[in-house]
Amino acid sequence: MMRPGLAFAVTVFGLAGLSGAAIVSSPITAQTALDARFSDAPDAQRALDRAQRRSAQAQNRAARFEARAASASEASAKAQAEAAALAARVQQAEAAIGVAEAELALVQSERRRIDLRLAERREPIVRLTGALQTLVRRPLSFSVLAPGSLRDTVYLGAVLDSTVPLVRESTADLRAELDRSLELQNEAREALANRRGAERRLTERRTELVAMAQRERLAARRARGAADREELRALALGEQARDLDGLVERLEAVGSLRERLAALPGPVLRPSEPGSASARVSDRAGATPPTPTPSATAPPSDYRLPVDGQLAAAFGAPGEGGVRATGLSLIPRAGAQVVAPGAGRVVFAGPYRGYGRIVIIEHANGWTSLVTGLGNLVARVGQDVVAGSPVGMAEAGNPTVTLELRRGGDPVNPLDYID
Missing domain, CATH: 2.70.70.10 (Glucose Permease (Domain IIA))
Incomplete structure (x- = not known):
């Protein structure tokens, strides 16, 4: 029967070696084309911040246009606000895709860093694991027959018992990286699911926008x-x-x-009293032309x-x-x-x-x-x-x-x- 200390050491090192090998040989099966969109992790983080900001802005614009459409009394103003709100929802869905892509790129970047660190530790851990497993598989009866071997085995077990805390401490960061690797796998799946959801919403919004444009074209064709x-x-x-x-x-x-042409004055109504028309015309002719005001030269709001x-x-x-x-x-x-x-x-x-x-x-x-x-x-x-x-x-x-x-x-x- 294996001693508890020895069993713990073998389990720790075996798990580390096998898990590290599995992680290195099985990267995230995400779209590799995403790597071309971002040069490095800071670039992906900047893109994530930018996409999140654009998504929030598009959401706010859509809410404003939807409120404007709900309160509009004229049909033309209502149609304009509805179309602008739908376009903002389309841009919000596009920004959500950008958020999911940037999040996935960040996950991939961190995953690659963990893979590299695990790959560096993999070879010595595998060698030590093999040696410990060979020692554990040795039957206790052989140790009894061999002179001094039983004493050596007892001595080795005592040494391992005393080194278990050190082994546990030295492998804590390794186990944490393995746990983080599993978390990254879940985050990658979530990012991919978010992207698929955003793409589905984008398709729906675009279909609605095309249908609205077709209705507007039909209405314009009649007029x-x-x-x-x-x-x-x-x-x-x-x-x-x-x-x-x-x-x-x-x-x-x-x-x-x-x-x-639009600024020209309209026709002058016939006066009820003779002579008043000429006075009105003379007043208009003598009036000074209006000077441009700041609002008349302001840029589009x-x-x-x-x-x-x-x-x-x-x-x-x-x-x-x-x-x-x-x-x-x-x-x-x-x-x-x-x-x-x-x-x-x-x-x-x-x-x-x-x-x-x-x-x-x-x-x-x-x-x-x-x-x-x-x-x-x-x-x-x-x-x-x-x-x-x-x-x-x-x-x-x-x-x-x-x-x-x-x-x-x-x-x-x-x-x-x-x-």
């Missing part, structure tokens, strides 16, 4: 007319413009003309990035040929939801040379936003949007979405105006 003429005019301007800057300038000129993603090029960064960037370039998730950066009116929506599908939004007070690199569009020319309204989705492969903000035709840094 075409002026919208058709405006869309044809925008497409014609796109064909005539030599480059993207020229297209924006032409659209801004059309927008300025539209604003001036509640301005935001059109998509969640990593910043690839900042405003003013040198590009090919030394040309400085006139906007922000973002690298989002493939097929990510793209929204209107601010409230305004869509004056162009369609493909344009070398820029993929683009959307140009005319804001109040002479501000214009340009979003390029979309894979598909749900926005249409003449549509009024709020900050957060869905305008399309990023491309499916290697997407890059660019945002430009212009004031009176001059590019400005969008980050200076993002809330």
Whole structure:
């Protein structure tokens, strides 16, 4: 029968050796493509913090839009708020996928560190375990027949009894690492389950958004007319413009003309007394024109990035040929939801040379936003949007979405105006 001290030592070392071997030879069966998304553990931690922050922001935006939709009295305002709320829910689901991926990457990183430490200890532990197991398997009857062997066995048992506390202490951190490895396995399974749940919610939200866009298109089709003429005019301007800057300038000129026409005074009612009309006209002619107020030149309120993603090029960064960037370039998730950066009116929506599908939004007070690199569009020319309204989705492969903000035709840094 094995002595308690010897049995304990063999059990400890055997468990450590076998468990270490099992961990090294059986890594987490997660998606190895995740390693390419994060360079190291700190990068994954930063991505986790960023994704959690974006998820919370999208959740708050969705709640605000849902409350606005519930309190809206006009059908158009209600529809805009509902679409923006649904787009925010889509972005929340996308951020939840990012959270799950970053958590899984952190688990994998810590798991690899534990595997390396266990691999370093594996060889001496296995050798010692084999020696102890050989000693234990030796029958006690052989020790009796061999001169001095029984005394040696008793002496060895006494030595092991005295060293059990030392063995227990020295293997405590090893056992803790084995326990932590099992915890990481459970955390990895939970992260994968969270990702699958987020992907399922994302699919459901996107299906709802597509159905809403189809309903809006059907409703807009019944009330075409002026919208058709405006869309044809925008497409014609796109064909005539030599480059993207020229297209924006032409659209801004059309927008300025539209604003001036809208600001013209309405018809003067016929006066009840003769002579009063001329007095009213003379008063209007002599009146001083109003001076612009700060509110008449203010940038679009509640301005935001059109998509969640990593910043690839900042405003003013040198590009090919030394040309400085006139906007922000973002690298989002493939097929990510793209929204209107601010409230305004869509004056162009369609493909344009070398820029993929683009959307140009005319804001109040002479501000214009340009979003390029979309894979598909749900926005249409003449549509009024709020900050957060869905305008399309990023491309499916290697997407890059660019945002430009212009004031009176001059590019400005969008980050200076993002809330």
